[in-house]
Amino acid sequence: MVAIAGQKVLAIVLAGGRGSRLSPLTDKQAKPAVPFLGTYRLIDFTLSNLVNSGLTDVWVVEQYLPHSLNDHLSGGRPWDLDRTRGGLVVMPPFSGPDKEDGEFAHGNAHALAQHALLIREFGPDVVLVLSADHVYRLDYSEVILWHAEKGASVTMVTTELADEKEATRFGNVLAGPGGQVKQFAYKPDKPLGKTVTAEVFVYDTGILLQLLAELEKKGPLGDYGEALLPAFVERGDAYAFPLKGYWRDVGTLPAYLQAHRDFLDGAAFDLGDEHWPFITASLTRPPALVEKTASLERSFVCGGAVVAGKVVRSVVGPNAVIERGAVVRDSVVQPGAVVKAGAQVSRAVIDQGATLEKDVQVGGRSVNSTPAVVGAHAHLHPGVSVKAGHGVAPGISVTPAQQESRVKPIETNDRGGKE
Numbered sequence: 433m434v435a436i437a438g439q440k441v442l443a444i445v446l447a448g449g450r451g452s453r454l455s456p457l458t459d460k461q462a463k464p465a466v467p468f469l470g471t472y473r474l475i476d477f478t479l480s481n482l483v484n485s486g487l488t489d490v491w492v493v494e495q496y497l498p499h500s501l502n503d504h505l506s507g508g509r510p511w512d513l514d515r516t517r518g519g520l521v522v523m524p525p526f527s528g529p530d531k532e533d534g535e536f537a538h539g540n541a542h543a544l545a546q547h548a549l550l551i552r553e554f555g556p557d558v559v560l561v562l563s564a565d566h567v568y569r570l571d572y573s574e575v576i577l578w579h580a581e582k583g584a585s586v587t588m589v590t591t592e593l594a595d596e597k598e599a600t601r602f603g604n605v606l607a608g609p610g611g612q613v614k615q616f617a618y619k620p621d622k623p624l625g626k627t628v629t630a631e632v633f634v635y636d637t638g639i640l641l642q643l644l645a646e647l648e649k650k651g652p653l654g655d656y657g658e659a660l661l662p663a664f665v666e667r668g669d670a671y672a673f674p675l676k677g678y679w680r681d682v683g684t685l686p687a688y689l690q691a692h693r694d695f696l697d698g699a700a701f702d703l704g705d706e707h708w709p710f711i712t713a714s715l716t717r718p719p720a721l722v723e724k725t726a727s728l729e730r731s732f733v734c735g736g737a738v739v740a741g742k743v744v745r746s747v748v749g750p751n752a753v754i755e756r757g758a759v760v761r762d763s764v765v766q767p768g769a770v771v772k773a774g775a776q777v778s779r780a781v782i783d784q785g786a787t788l789e790k791d792v793q794v795g796g797r798s799v800n801s802t803p804a805v806v807g808a809h810a811h812l813h814p815g816v817s818v819k820a821g822h823g824v825a826p827g828i829s830v831t832p833a834q835q836e837s838r839v840k841p842i843e844t845n846d847r848g849g850k851e
Contacts, residue, residue, distance in 0.1 A: 433489050433518065433556065436573050437580035442556035442637075443487050443572075444547070445478055446540050447564035448495025448525075453684045455842070456807040457783055460826045461500035463683070464564035467766050467784065469695060469703075470734035470749035472712045473504050474682065475564040480710045483511045485572040487560070493523045493543055495536055510713040523547065539654035545644045556637050563631035567691055568679040569701045569708060570632065575673050579634040582611065584671040586640075586664040589632035591679040599623035602681070603657045607672040616665045618657025627672070629657075630679050639664075677701060685803045685842065689781065692747050692764050696730055717750050725756045734767075741771070749784075758788075763795065766808075779820065783808040789816075796820030805842060 433440045451463030458466065464475035475492075482490055490513060494501060507513075508520030525536060537543035544551075544561065551559060558579065560572055570589065579587040590605050604624035606615040617624050633656070643663050647653055653660070664670045678700045682688045694700040703710055717735035722728065727742040736751040741758035749767040754760055757773035768785040771777055775788040779802075780795035786806045788794065791814050795804040804818045807826030812818070815832045816839070823842045824830055830838045 439557040443560040465500045541660040542653040587634040591630040602628035613670040780804040785809040793817040
């Protein structure tokens with residue numbers, strides 16, 4: 433087990449949430465396995481940060497649609513985590529002597545409690561707990577050093593939001609000059625300020641297990657912010673570690689689309705830093721083909737893609753096709769999707785393997801338009817229109833006559849946290 437500042441570290445990546453706020457992209461796959469920037473999956477950022485930080489004991493706790501995630505994880509091989517001792521361990525839902533029928537976790541604190549016995553047996557000094565669906569760059573060893581120096585029971589990595597109103601979606605933190613957390617509020621109606629948790633926590637193992645056991649006796653455990661973190665803050669030895677740099681929770685469709693724009697605009701971080709590579713599991717693909725009829729403006733085009741139409745401020749995923757006469761603006765076209773001649777896409781996500789036939793219209797043109805989504809392997813026939821804020825479920829076929837019943841408003845729930 434790797435030790436940092438004399439502390440043996442176990443990393444737990446919580447990757448089991450339903451991801452309903454990102455539906456329909458998560459209707460057929462786990463949220464951590466959702467493609468990002470065409471090349472990556474969301475979980476790649478957490479796993480890459482771990483191995484770049486020198487941490488190699490990694491548990492991935494799964495629950496919802498784990499098969500799509502397991503295919504991507506490939507036993508940890510892409511991140512050099514396929515080791516004889518330690519490395520990546522997948523933790524699926526399980527049953528035991530106390531609960532033979534098993535039990536799904538009802539929040540991230542509950543997920544930790546379910547694995548309390550295994551954590552105790554593993555014997556780490558600290559547990560680094562991470563989400564699998566945020567995009568950022570961070571050296572976790574710096575957080576663990578800070579945690580050890582402060583003698584903290586928990587260290588919360590925090591980030592500053594641009595808009596204080598958005599803080600109602602997250603855990604709010606008020607810390608003193610030395611980093612000691614003075615006040616914590618979970619998704620409050622009135623924000624404490626712009627400082628929120630970045631879903632990265634370093635826990636003292638003994639105190640974590642003690643508090644989980646005590647809180648379970650009082651009632652069901654949900655998310656961290658409901659009872660666990662307030663209990664740590666009440667002790668007086670909870671600290672905040674400020675993350676300096678880009679961070680975004682991409683758990684909603686608007687945030688997911690905005691994160692792509694951030695990278696297109698150079699507002700995020702460098703993905704090409706050879707000293708901090710972001711690693712993924714992917715097939716070798718041929719170079720992208722840009723036809724002479726193509727028009728490209730500030731876009732990412734991935735390997736195997738074919739572009740013959742107009743693409744503006746968008747991401748074209750691997751093996752995606754944009755035919756001559758098609759227009760894609762401010763959108764994400766996922767791997768293997770096809771946008772045929774005459775189709776118009778704006779402020780939308782076209783999921784994997786979907787097909788848009790001639791003269792299909794998807795999304796709104798206004799910069800404030802709510803994203804539209806076409807689900808994976810859906811087939812939109814000529815003349816179909818999907819307005820802003822509407823979506824098509826994965827795998828279905830839609831003709832103009834079926835449009836009213838099969839193109840539906842996307843349900844939105846912007847409250848942060850795990851489902």
